[in-house]
Amino acid sequence: MPLPLNLNWCDHAQMLGSRVASTSRREVHNIPSSCLYKRIRDQIALYLLSWYRLHTEGRCQQSGTAKRVSESGTISYPFLYHSEMGDAMLHVANLSTMLSCMVLKLPQIFLLTKLKSTKGVSLRALLLELTGYIVFVTYQMSYEYPLPTYMEYPVLISQDTILLFLILHYNGNLRQSVIYSTMFVGGWQLLTRQKWILDLAMSLCTFISAGSKFLQLQCLWESKDSSRISALSWTMSTYTCMARIFTTVMTTGDLQVMARFIVMTALNVWVTATVLYYKQGGKKLD
Structure with a gap:
């Protein structure tokens, strides 16, 4: 029937x-x-x-994620049937993502400190990216998602914070760091007040992160100079997003999180291609 x-x-x-x-x-x-x-x-x-x-x-769970904690403390997702190969791939994806994110922003940081100039680097894009990271990691922690699915984000937040201070320093606006720090801390406290605030922020997180990529693209189109932007950082960012699509499918199955990573992957590819395009153009001019 x-x-x-x-x-x-x-x-x-x-x-x-x-x-x-x-x-x-x-x-x-x-x-x-x-x-x-x-x-x-x-x-x-x-x-x-x-x-x-x-x-x-x-x-x-109201978040749409079905998960169960066994007596041994491991989390199992009953709608996925892991094989040994699948589990091995999941561990490799989590480990490689974490290792990549530990150094993801370092090429960009070293490039800025070497050139001491931020031309082509968008401050607004970095602020939106940092906002998206904070919302995302707060959402994952609040709903008790598996730690390996988001453990790289605290590292990314710390690296973005260093980048923010460098950009403000080389632009001569270091005093504004106090204002930005207060805004981010206050915003994070607001997210933890009510679940509906966090859910609303997470529903907008994809748009926030996508907006940061478009702002960076706009900055590149206007300056037509990517000499101060690390293509390696953007390439690693593309890989980590692709890996997170796989780990999300294999673990939480959260469609909202998955959609975010799919959009971020596409936009990261776009930014990477634009950076490489202007680098090749700069070499031809030289």
Whole structure:
């Protein structure tokens, strides 16, 4: 009998789960299937059964992420069935992302300190990027997401802070650092006050981060000079976003987070290509 269409997600799961609750996940997974339709049906049944079990245990989170903490302290996501290969790839992606982010902004920092000029580097883009990082890491921590999925962001925030001070210093506006510091600390305190404020900020986070990329692109288009911008930093940023798409699919499955990384990947590729284009143009002029 088909499920009614006027029920919400957990109600669907509960109805289906009540029909197959006596069947173990392994038994459902091993149902002989000779056609694609039956295999898809079995996977959907497994997915909904997992949601039903979480619902009855009172562990469906409002953030849209289904997760369960086992007695051993590990977090399992019942709608994903990891193989040893998948787990190994997940660990590699998390580790490589963390290592990349530890040095991601260093080429840009070294370049600014060497040239002592910020031409082509957008201060407004950096401020928006820093805002997006703070919102994102606060959201991840608030909903108790797995630490490996966001542990690089405190490092990125510290590196962006150093970049901010360098830009203000070379622009002769170092006193403004007090104002920006107060704004960021106050904004972070506001995010932790109410869940709805954090959810609203996270829904705007993609637009905030995308805005920072467009501001950097605009700065490049106006100056037509990327000699003070590190292509290596932007290349590593592109890789880390691509890796985070994979880790999000393999862990939280949060569509809002995934959409952010997809948009960021596309824009990072655009900025990287623009930086390389103007660097090649500068070499030709020389």
